[in-house]
Amino acid sequence: MKRQKSAAARVKTRDGGEMVPESLALGELDHxxxxxxxxxxxxxxQDFIQTLGPxxxxxxxxxxxxxxxxxxxxxxxxxxQMLDIERARLARLLHELERRQWVTRRGARSDGRxxxxxxxxxGETALAKIxxxxxxxxxxxxxxxxxxxxxxxxxxxxxxx
Amino acid sequence: MKRQKSAAARVKTRDGGEMVPESLALGELDHxxxxxxxxxxxxxxQDFIQTLGPxxxxxxxxxxxxxxxxxxxxxxxxxxQMLDIERARLARLLHELERRQWVTRRGARSDGRxxxxxxxxxGETALAKIxxxxxxxxxxxxxxxxxxxxxxxxxxxxxxx
DNA sequence: TATTGTTATACTCTATAACTATA
DNA sequence: TATAGTTATAGAGTATAACAATA
Numbered sequence: 001m002k003r004q005k006s007a008a009a010r011v012k013t014r015d016g017g018e019m020v021p022e023s024l025a026l027g028e029l030d031h032x033x034x035x036x037x038x039x040x041x042x043x044x045x046q047d048f049i050q051t052l053g054p055x056x057x058x059x060x061x062x063x064x065x066x067x068x069x070x071x072x073x074x075x076x077x078x079x080x081q082m083l084d085i086e087r088a089r090l091a092r093l094l095h096e097l098e099r100r101q102w103v104t105r106r107g108a109r110s111d112g113r114x115x116x117x118x119x120x121x122x123g124e125t126a127l128a129k130i131x132x133x134x135x136x137x138x139x140x141x142x143x144x145x146x147x148x149x150x151x152x153x154x155x156x157x158x159x160x161x
Numbered sequence: 162m163k164r165q166k167s168a169a170a171r172v173k174t175r176d177g178g179e180m181v182p183e184s185l186a187l188g189e190l191d192h193x194x195x196x197x198x199x200x201x202x203x204x205x206x207q208d209f210i211q212t213l214g215p216x217x218x219x220x221x222x223x224x225x226x227x228x229x230x231x232x233x234x235x236x237x238x239x240x241x242q243m244l245d246i247e248r249a250r251l252a253r254l255l256h257e258l259e260r261r262q263w264v265t266r267r268g269a270r271s272d273g274r275x276x277x278x279x280x281x282x283x284g285e286t287a288l289a290k291i292x293x294x295x296x297x298x299x300x301x302x303x304x305x306x307x308x309x310x311x312x313x314x315x316x317x318x319x320x321x322x
Numbered sequence: 323t324a325t326t327g328t329t330a331t332a333c334t335c336t337a338t339a340a341c342t343a344t345a
Numbered sequence: 346t347a348t349a350g351t352t353a354t355a356g357a358g359t360a361t362a363a364c365a366a367t368a
Binding site: 010014023024026027028029030031032033034036037038039040041042044045048059063066067069071074078079082084122131134136137138141145146149150152153154157158160 | 184185186187188189190191192193194195196197198199200201202203205206209220224227228230231232235239240243245250292298299302306307310311312314315317318319322
C-alpha cells in the first residue's frame with residue numbers, strides 16, 4: 001500500500017528495500033485542494049480494492065450493490081443518476097453483476113423500457129460479506145488519517161450539497 | 162458541470178431541460194468517507210479540465226509542469242516518486258509535453274541513465290497562463306463547497322502525512 | 323419526439339512485463 | 346544485480362454516438 005509522502009516518507013525499491021527520497025518542492029500544488037483530495041482518494045481506492053480483494057469487488061460495483069439493496073426494484077436510470085454513473089457504463093457493470101448472479105434485471109410492469117433491479121439471494125449473501133470488508137476498509141482509513149480527522153472530513157463532506 | 166446531488170438537486174434531461182429525480186437511499190454509503198471524497202474529487206477534475214480547457218491541460222500534466230518549475234533539473238524518477246506517477250505513464254506524459262515544446266529532457270551529467278527535466282521558455286510562458294486558470298478553478302471550488310469549508314478541508318488534508 | 327437500455331468507439335489512467343543502457 | 350527510462354499490453358473509468366424498443 002502506497003502511503004502519502006511526507007519529508008520522512010519511505011518508498012519501496014524494486015528489490016523490496018526502502019529508501020527516503022529527497023523531498024521536492026510542491027510549488028503551487030500546496031494551494032490546490034484538488035491535489036490533496038486526489039492523493040487521499042487514490043489511497044482510499046487502493047485500500048478498498050485490496051481489502052475487498054477476497055470478494056473481487058471494485059468501488060463502483062460496491063456502490064451499485066449497496067444502492068440496489070437500499071432501493072430494490074428501481075430502474076437503471078434511477079441508480080445511475082444517483083451515483084453519477086453514465087448509463088452505458090452502468091449497463092456493462094450490471095452485466096457483470098448479473099453474470100455473477102448477484103443481480104436480476106426484469107422488465108418493469110409500468111414502463112416497458114425500464115428494468116427493475118434487485119439482488120438475488122446469493123447477491124444478498126455476497127453483499128453481507130462485502131459490507132463487512134467495507135467496514136474494515138473504513139477502519140483502515142480512519143487509522144490512516146486519524147480518527148478525529150476522519151470524523152471531521154466526514155462531517156465536512158457529507159453535510160455539503 | 163455536474164453538481165453533487167441533494168434532495169432538491171436537478172438533473173439535466175437530454176433535450177436540455179431539467180428535472181428533480183426522486184431521492185434514493187444511500188444505504189451504508191452514508192458512512193463511507195471514500196464515497197463523499199470521490200464525488201467531490203470528480204467534481205474537481207471536471208471543473209479543472211473545463212477551466213483549463215483553453216490550454217488543453219489535464220490535472221496530471223499540470224502537476225508535472227508545476228513540480229518541474231519548482232524543482233528544475235530533477236530526474237523523471239524524482240518527479241514520478243513525488244507525484245506517485247508510475248514511470249511508464251510519466252514517460253508518455255513527458256513525451257506529450259516535449260512534443261508541445263514545453264519541457265526538455267537532457268541526459269544528466271552525473272548519471273547517464275537519468276534525464277534532467279526543465280521547462281523551455283515557451284513552457285514557462287504557457288505555465289504562467291495555466292497557473293492563472295488553475296487559480297480560477299480554485300475559486301470555483303471554494304465557491305462550490307463554501308469558502309470556510311474549503312479552508313477547513315485544505316487544513317485537514319494538507320497537514321496530514 | 324423523448325427516454326431506457328444496449329453496443330461500439332476512443333481516450334485517459336492504472337498496472338504489468340519486457341527491453342535497453344547504464345551503474 | 347539493480348536502476349532509469351522506454352515501449353507494449355490489458356483493464357477500468359469516462360465520454361460519445363448510434364441504435365432498437367417503448368413512451
